[in-house]
Amino acid sequence: MTLLDTVLIVIGEIMIGVGALADLIAAIGMNRFPNFYLRLHAATIGTIWGSFLPLIGAALVAAGCKCLGEYRWFMSGGALVTSFVILILGPAGSHALARGTHRSGIVPVEPKVVDHLEEDESHPTSQELQEVEEGDSP
Amino acid sequence: MTGMTEIQMFIIAILPIYVAAFILYTLRALRGPSISDMVLAIDAMSYDLAAFLVILAIYFKQPILIPVAIALALWIYSLDIYVSKYLEGKELGE
Amino acid sequence: MSYGEAVLLGITALAAIFSTIATYMAIMERDLLKAVIFSAIQSTIYAFIYYMLMAPDIDLVYIPVAVGLYPAVIIALIKKTTREEKP
Numbered sequence: 001m002t003l004l005d006t007v008l009i010v011i012g013e014i015m016i017g018v019g020a021l022a023d024l025i026a027a028i029g030m031n032r033f034p035n036f037y038l039r040l041h042a043a044t045i046g047t048i049w050g051s052f053l054p055l056i057g058a059a060l061v062a063a064g065c066k067c068l069g070e071y072r073w074f075m076s077g078g079a080l081v082t083s084f085v086i087l088i089l090g091p092a093g094s095h096a097l098a099r100g101t102h103r104s105g106i107v108p109v110e111p112k113v114v115d116h117l118e119e120d121e122s123h124p125t126s127q128e129l130q131e132v133e134e135g136d137s138p
Numbered sequence: 139m140t141g142m143t144e145i146q147m148f149i150i151a152i153l154p155i156y157v158a159a160f161i162l163y164t165l166r167a168l169r170g171p172s173i174s175d176m177v178l179a180i181d182a183m184s185y186d187l188a189a190f191l192v193i194l195a196i197y198f199k200q201p202i203l204i205p206v207a208i209a210l211a212l213w214i215y216s217l218d219i220y221v222s223k224y225l226e227g228k229e230l231g232e
Numbered sequence: 233m234s235y236g237e238a239v240l241l242g243i244t245a246l247a248a249i250f251s252t253i254a255t256y257m258a259i260m261e262r263d264l265l266k267a268v269i270f271s272a273i274q275s276t277i278y279a280f281i282y283y284m285l286m287a288p289d290i291d292l293v294y295i296p297v298a299v300g301l302y303p304a305v306i307i308a309l310i311k312k313t314t315r316e317e318k319p
Contacts, residue, residue, distance in 0.1 A: 013148055016193060020155040023186050027162035030182065036174050046182040050159075054189045062196055067143055071201035078204035079192045085211050086185050093181055093218035100222030101174040142236065150236050157243055164250050167273050168257060176269045184276055191283055197236070206283055206291045210276075213300040217272055220307045224265070229311070 001066060008064030015057025023050035036107045040098060047090035055083035149197045156190050177221045184214040244284045251277040262317050268306050275299050 026046030033039045059079035062072050101107055102117065109115055142150075160183060167179035188207040195203040223229070251274050258270035275298035282291040 009145065013145070016148075017152060019189065020152050020159075023159040024155050024162075026182065027159035027166075030166045030179060031162050036172060036178070039175060039178060043178050043182045046159075046163075047185050050182075051185040051189045055192055058189070058192045058196060061145060065143075065145060065196070067145075068196070068199055068201070075192075075195065075201045075204055078201075078208060082188055082192060082207045082211050085208065086188065089211065089215040090181075090185055093215050094178070096222040097174055097177060097181075097218050100225035101172075104225040104227070106225065107172050107174060142234075146236065150239060153239065153243075157246070161246075161250075164273070164277075168254065168270075173265055173269060176266070176273075180269065180273055180276060187276065187280060191280075194240075194283070203283065203288050206279075206288050206295070209292055209295045210279060210299075213295050214276070216300050217303055220304055221265075221269075224307055224311060229308075 005064040005066065008060045012057040012060035012064065015060070016054045019050055019054030019057065022046070022053070026050050035110050036101060037098070037109060038111075040094060043094055044091075047086065047094070051086050051090070052083050055079050055086065059083070146197055149193055152193075156186070156193075159186065160190075173221065174225070177217060181214060181218060184210060240284060244281055247277050247280055247284075251281070262319075264310050264315055264317055265307070268303050268310070271306075272299060272303055275302070 022045055026042045026049070029042030029045065030039055033042060056079075059076045062068060062075040062079060065072060068075060102109075103121065109118070163179050163183035163186070167176050167183065170176040170179060188211040191207040191210070192204065195201070195207075254270050254274040254277065258267045258274065261267040261270060275294075278298065279291055279295050282288075282294060
């Protein structure tokens, strides 16, 4: 085992440990926050810090461990592909879910000072106003 | 404890933290007040489960277990899209 | 049996208990959309159990069917019909 392999394994283990702690913090926050829009913060922690970072660490560990044999590059590449898939799809899924929830209005926005998005959605758009005028004119 | 490398001992030591996080996520997914809470909890749980599966593949030293994590991370995204499309009141594919 | 195998089998048993709870709640739920989400929880836990039982080939087929296609078909069906189950 060369020095480079040892450095890769130690950095990867640190990343996996930090990811496990962030995962536990995100799970506690998912149970403690009172509202859906506040739980999105915990979901962000759990997706990026709790899942993206341990996958990068697992890729480094698999690249540095000679005990995995010749297929360790396959494991490293698979972990890297999974990490980038999660980096793209996690925020996109959370955003789609928050958009649908806010438009349907099944969860009230509870600690609220002002909500410009709701005001914009409650007013009719210019195209709808034009359609109403065209319907009334003849 | 004989015959284990130090990486395997590290993974066994880090494992209860992940299991506690999964239990808490599952509790929120089972008793969430609204549908969005349940979908968000199962979504975050599945992304963390993908990371956990890769770490367990390193523990088992079997490279054939890796593609399961990619498939899980890709397909759990579709559940978000279905539920958000239902909540917005649109058809699938619109 | 080494220490690590005992710990991993215990985790598998815990996952099986939670999947049983999710299945019971999916059967007893009156709101059909929530029942679909409970079924998705059960599918995710089953994917983990198949992984732990060293069957990744079955898992690669089970994940697209049970997590991807089955909720899509059932949600489209709920949208065409009613959401509440009649008593």
